[in-house]
Structure formats: C-alpha cells, structure tokens
Amino acid sequence: MQINLLYQPSQALAQCWLQPGESVLAESGAMVGMTPNVQMQTQSGGMLKGLKRMFGGESFFRNTFLAEGGGGEVLFAPALCGDMAVLDCGARQWNIQNSAYVASTMGVDVHTKAGGMRGFFSGAGLFMLESAGQGQIVIGAYGALEAIQVNGDLVIDTGHIAAWESTLTYSVGKSGSGWIASWLSGEGLVCHFQGQGIVYLQSRNTAEYGGAIGPMLPPRKN
C-alpha cells in the first residue's frame, strides 16, 4: 500500500493506493472517499476485542477496505482539524494514544493494551494501542505533529502525546513539585519518557481546547 499525505498540517488527508486484492483496516468513520471497486466490510474482530476497543475510547467496529478486480484508492481523515503521520512498523514498534489511530495495513496487529493505572491517570483512558508485525499505521492528531527523538529524558503533557516508540519506558506523574503547584500551574499530568526513541507530539490538546471554549458555552439542560 502506498500512502500519500495531503493538506498537512491543519487539514490532513491520507490518500491510500491499494494493489489488486490488497486491503486496509480503518477506524470506523474515518473513510472520506473511495473508488467503486473497493469493498468495505465491517467487523468487530470478535466480541471481546470489540468491547476492549470501546473501553479504549475507540469504536466497537473497524472497517476493512478491499480492492477488487484492480487497484483502488481510499481516502481517510480523522474528525478534528490536524495533522497525520505514517508510522513504519517492523524494526520499530509503537504505542499509540487510542484516539490517534486512523488506519493500518493488514500485516500490522494493532491491539488494545491495558495501560493500567498509568494509562488511567494519563487521561488517555485505561487502554492504549500497541503495534506488532510488519507494515504501516496511519495516525491523526489534533494540531500539528512533531516527531522528537528522545535521548535520555523528556517530559510531555499527557494531552499532547500522539504516539511513541515501544523502546521508551515511561511513567506518569504530576508536573510541578507538589499537587497544589501542579493544579495552579495548569499543567496537570505529564509523562516522563526515558531511553532512546521517537515521540510524536501533537501541538494542541483537546482537553485544553475544551477548557478554553467550554466555560463560554451555555449550560446543559437535562
């Protein structure tokens, strides 16, 4: 599969070219357009896997797009304004914030991994995604994506993390010296990464966007 990213970084679109008989897996709702010979099939990959994805903040179903009787094209985009990136899997493997997943080639197994309490505190939900196998993953972000090579230590606001290499170890903690200072600083929780590897930052944070706009909206009537 060949992937071409257009309209980066604000309005990114992934243009995927499928060989005859080739297919690609995508998050439900990510498809923008496709050639007529591409067949879409909806699958949950099993009840348990589907439910696990739902807990992870993804959708229960994922869609498979198969090019029949010739090559085909599928376009994918995430919901929010922002960037996209293609992650190569094989020599490198990745951890992905579950809301960042858009699509993946069939050779890659993108499975839900319990992040444990660390994942819970990160605000990313109890689960995140982990890759295995060979192929490519397309991710989508809120804001622009910035790839940073970690050499040693890096501290990142949990809301700005899109994906990171599995070689990195991490721990979630408060940003300031104490809990009151952390609350006042507005930084909340941060992720301390250690080791060698690449981290993809997203330049905007949905929680901060909500925090800026939310208070100006009229109250919900229940």
Added chain:
Amino acid sequence: MQHLIKHQPSFALLQVQLGPSETLMAEAGSMVARSHAIAMEVKLNAGRNAGFFGKLKAVFIALIRKLIGGETFLVNHFSGPSGGQVWVAPALSGDILHLPLAGQRMLLSAGSYLASAGEVDMKMRWGGLRALLAKEGAFFIEVSGSGSLFATSYGAIQQVNVNGTYIVDNGHLVGFDSSLDFNIRSAGGGLMGLFASGEGLVCEFKGQGRVFIQTRNASALVDWLSPMLPG
C-alpha cells in the same frame, strides 16, 4: 536563548532552547513538553517590582480567574542549571508571534499572552467599565522591559500599521503598541449599534503604532456553536 516557531499559522508550536540558568516564563497550562533537566515552578505574575498590595491584588485576580476560567495570571517559570528545551503552545488553533521588546511597552488582550523571556515585566490593566459588557477585553496585560515576548492568537495574526485612526473588533484584538491611544466603544454608536450590529464593542486606536489582530474570534465561535449543542 534561541527559539523556533513551527507549524504556523494554524497550529503554531514554540520551541525554545534555554542556555544555562536562562528562564522562560509561560502562561499556565501552555507547556507541551520539556527536557527532564528543566524544572517548572509556578509563580504569581505580579511584576518584579510589585509591593505587598500589588502582590495581594495579583493573588486576588489570579484566584478569581482560576475559578471563573480564563487566563490565571499565574505563570510557569522554566529553567535549569545546564539549560534544555521547552515546547509551548496555546489552547486554540492559531499562530504565535515573536515580539522583541527593547524598552517599549505593549498591551495584549487577556488571552493573548503566551510566553516571555528576559527582563520583561507584566501588569494587569483594567480595560474600563464598558469593557465589562463585552465577553472579552475587561483586562489588558501591559508588557514592558527588554527581551522576548510571544503573543498568541485564535486564527492567523495580521499586523496593521496605524497612522491616524483605526478600528478593531474587541474580540479580534491581540495587542498593540502603547504609543497608541485607545478607546473602547460600541461599533455603531449607542445601544442599538452595540447589540444589533453583531459587532459588539470595538477598540478605536489613534496615533502611530502597530496593532495586531487575529483572523478569528472565540466569542463568535461560541455564538455559532451554542445553538447546535443538544439541549
């Protein structure tokens, strides 16, 4: 200190390389990432020479703003003995503007301060009674000194070189040189102009200096969004 602004104008990200013991001040909540060697300390932004009452006033404003939302006027100080990197970004989709300060003063609307470095001093400035009527512009931030100032916007930033008079919608104002006289008033004049024109309050500038305006307005987004939300 070296800086780089990337991904302009929609999703600007400020990357700062700090030398040993150099300090970057940034709006609370704006940090994206930092080197592990860089420590973060939250401080009250009362100005370096503020007396006891100045500090008390700043505490009061900071607490109120923390509770009702908006800019807290608490800033985070980033520094480390051996230096390192800090990445900073605003909450909304928009640009970051680098404004070098060399002794002059500038005024920023309350949400437009992102970060600063060097001998930069900040004060809250009351926008006047009429500004209270508007959703924005009740406070301005007066910035002076020498160093680097980073302002942020919702949307892209347009510089207007005023020579004479110029009028800007309050919600579209990022900041301006203090060499300009300004006056907040209703767009059409009178109550009708204020409520019926949809333009709300405007800032009228007189004199010579720069005005920076943002191409989008957060209040307009809220007005557009609100009717579509589920009841």
